Amino acid sequence: MNTESIYDYLERIANLIRTDVRKMGIARGLQPVQLEALHYLSRCNRYSNTPVAVADYLGLTKGTVSQTLGVLESSGLIEKQADLNDRRVVHLTLTDEGTRMVSESIPPNILKSAIEGLSESACEEITATLNRVLRELQAANKLKTFGSCKTCRYHLIHQEGRRQCGLTLEWLTQTDAEKICREHQPAVEDT
C-alpha cells in the first residue's frame, strides 16, 4: 500500500516536471534527452564528463548518447576535449551558450513556483526525504549514486582547509565539492 501511494506521488510529480521541461526544451529547439544530457554535464565533475558517464547517468545506450552529444556539439552547446593523459578519452564541457540554455530551462517554472510557496524547513524536510528515497532505491538496485562530491567517503578536508579526493589524490576546489561524480561512494552516515 505504501509503495503504491509513493509510486503514485512520484509518478505524478515526475510527469508534471517532465512535461514542463519538454516544453522548455522544445521552445529552444532541444529534445528532452538533449536537455537532460546538457543538465547533467552542467553538474558533473571532471571525472564524470565523458560520454560513458552520460550514458550511465541517463540510463541510455552508447548509440543514443553519441547521437545526442553530436546534436549538442553541432548546436554549439558543448565542446569536446581529449584527456591529457589518455587521448582515447573525451571530456565534454558546456559552452557559454550551453550554460545559458540550462540555467534558463532548469529547474522548470512549474517546480519553481511550487517551491516558492514552501517554508525553508519544509524544503529541507522534502530534500532529506527525497535524498533518502533515492539512496535506498540506488542501494537496493546496486546503482551508481552520482552524489555530490562533498558527501563522498573519499572527500578529504585537511586541517588547513584544502580539499582532496582520496581516490585520485587530486586536489579539489570548493566548486568541485558541489559537483556530482561517477565515482561517488556515500559516506557511512549518508547510506
Ligand code: SF4
Ligand atoms: S571525493 Fe568521491 S565524489 Fe569527489 S572526486 Fe573523489 S571519488 Fe569523486
